[in-house]
Amino acid sequence: MLSFWEKEHFQSYDIGIVGAGIVGLSTAISIKEADKNLKVVILERGLLPTGASTKNAGFACVGSFTEIVDDLQHNSLDEVVGLMQMRYEGLAMLKGRLGEKNMDYQENGSHELLFGEAQVDLDIMAAVNEKTNAILGRKAFSVSHKKSVFGGGVKMLIENHLEGSLNTGLLMQSLINIALRLGVEIKTGYTVKSIKRTENGIHLVHSSLPLLVKKIAFCTNAFTSLILPDLIIAPGRGQVLVTKPLKKLSFQGIYHFDAGYYYFRNYKNRVIFGGGRSIDKAGEATTEFGINEKIQLDLKDKLARIILPNQAFEIDYYWSGIMAFGADKNPIVKKVGLHQFVAVKLGGMGIAIGSMVGAQLANMIIQDLNEDDLS
Ligand SMILES: Cc1cc2nc3c(=O)[nH]c(=O)nc-3n(C[C@H](O)[C@H](O)[C@H](O)COP(=O)(O)OP(=O)(O)OC[C@H]3O[C@@H](n4cnc5c(N)ncnc54)[C@H](O)[C@@H]3O)c2cc1C
Incomplete structure (x- = not known):
């Protein structure tokens, strides 16, 4: 049974965030940056974040050339370059927040291997470069003159000038440190299985620590359908x-x-x-x-x-x-019910766009809180 003190101090929060991946942590940080007085708790089922954010390979990617050519079969050039821009600017936001050193960011570009009969459509490359040059001030791709050290019939390398590498563990540790420094509470080993809405807010049903929050945000990415089955991911x-x-x-x-x-x-x-x-x-x-x-x-x-x-x-x-x-590459960031929000479906782009998605979600939640105050 909870003590009086526990009930007073550890049961009620303004905002509960489910999931301590890049998106959950970024959302919490953006909320605290906007209003340090809001009481924010992150609830994470694992002892460590247990999804994609600590498991990826540490690539800061905006899209390889053949991926872009692939995407152009279903989307316009503006849409495809728009997504590259979002990834590039998302990475800039992450670097700005953490500092390059705190994620061991190395923007040395990347190379794509093309094999055998593969042809490079130089017209597409030029069209993409013209757009990225206009928007980002840099061309994205060029055919590399670097000598290949690889086997398997590599015919040529294409260089991407906008990409880099990072240290995934350091990045996540740094995000956790920032969140804690801003006063975000993180409870690990806390699985949110169900919630109940009453006139007081959202109750998180839990055998040892039931919580009450004014707003709840699910940053549970691939695991969202397990708790919100209407959202197909x-x-x-x-x-x-x-x-x-x-x-x-x-x-x-x-x-x-x-x-x-x-x-x-x-x-x-x-x-x-x-x-x-x-x-x-x-x-x-x-x-x-x-x-x-x-x-x-x-x-x-x-x-x-x-x-x-x-x-x-x-x-x-x-x-x-x-x-x-999902069917497209865009994340889902929206209100899904009274006091309930999601920011999920980050695909293979969450390192790049996770900070931006978190900021977008934080704005939505704060606006909703402000509207409650006015009504
Ligand atoms: C192998 C691999 C390679 C990748 N490569 C790249 C890349 O090159 N570039 C790039 O930008 N991105 C890449 N990604 C994708 C990127 O890692 C993800 O898009 C991003 O980490 C998603 O972050 P998230 O916070 O949305 O989700 P997650 O990191 O999955 O976080 C969700 C969290 O929610 C928690 N959770 C779920 N359900 C509950 C519950 N009911 N109660 C409490 N907690 C819960 C989970 O334990 C988890 O910690 C890669 C991913 C993988 C796996």
């Missing part, structure tokens, strides 16, 4: 591996191939390599963490043939993270 698991430290590594920086479905980078003298969801989309449409053997074999094969040809290596271990997808 497709989970997409991503597989990643890391090698043991190598004696010699002939590349640095970040690389992609196959329209962004595969991505690899160095971390010191290790290789981090992820992707392959395209070969078993059905098997990876799950909210359960775990290893997919078919993809594991595929990654191992591509690591040996393409990334580290003629070089001995050992895989240290594999892990997985869960992303959220």
Whole structure:
């Protein structure tokens, strides 16, 4: 049973945020930046954030060239470049908030590997570059003259000048530190299973610590349908591996191939390599963490043939993270009921746009609180 003091101090908040990933933390930070007096609590089911934010490979991406060409089949040039702009500006916001050092941000560009018969549509490249130059002051792509050190029939490399790498763990630790410094409370090991709305606000039903909040925000990405079943979101698991430290590594920086479905980078003298969801989309449409053997074999094969040809290596271990997808690439940021909000479905773009999405959600919630005060 809760004490008088616990009931007085630890049960009521202005805003409850479910999920301590990039979006939940960014939302909490933006709310506190707007009004430091608001009492904000983040409720996270894991002891660590347990979705995508601590499980990705640390790529600051705006889109590889073949991904952009792919997107242009369904969207206009303005829409596609608009999404690149959102990702670029989202990354700028994240860097501004954390400082590049606190996420080990290295904007050294990235390279995409093209194989065999692949053709580069230089007209599309020029059209995209003209737009990014006008909007961002930089062209996005060029055909690289760097000599390939890769195997598997790499024909050429395309450089993306807008991308970079970061340290995912450092980034998340820094976001947590900022949130705590601003007075956000974070309760880990707290799963929100159901809520009840009464005239006092939203009650979070919980066996040991039921809470009352004025507003609730679900930043639960791929896991949202488990608690809000009306919101249909497709989970997409991503597989990643890391090698043991190598004696010699002939590349640095970040690389992609196959329209962004595969991505690899160095971390010191290790290789981090992820992707392959395209070969078993059905098997990876799950909210359960775990290893997919078919993809594991595929990654191992591509690591040996393409990334580290003629070089001995050992895989240290594999892990997985869960992303959220839908019919289009746009996140869902909206009010879903009285006092209830969501910011979910970040796809493979949450590092890039998570801060912006959090700011957007924070504005919505604060506006809603202000409207309550007026009524
Ligand atoms: C392998 C991989 C590679 C990626 N590569 C890139 C990339 O190159 N560039 C890029 O921009 N993005 C990339 N992403 C995507 C990016 O990591 C995500 O879009 C982003 O982290 C999503 O953040 P989020 O806060 O919305 O969700 P999450 O990080 O998934 O956070 C949701 C949180 O909610 C918690 N939660 C869920 N349900 C409940 C509940 N009922 N009660 C309490 N807590 C709950 C979960 O435990 C979790 O911590 C990648 C992701 C993966 C997995």
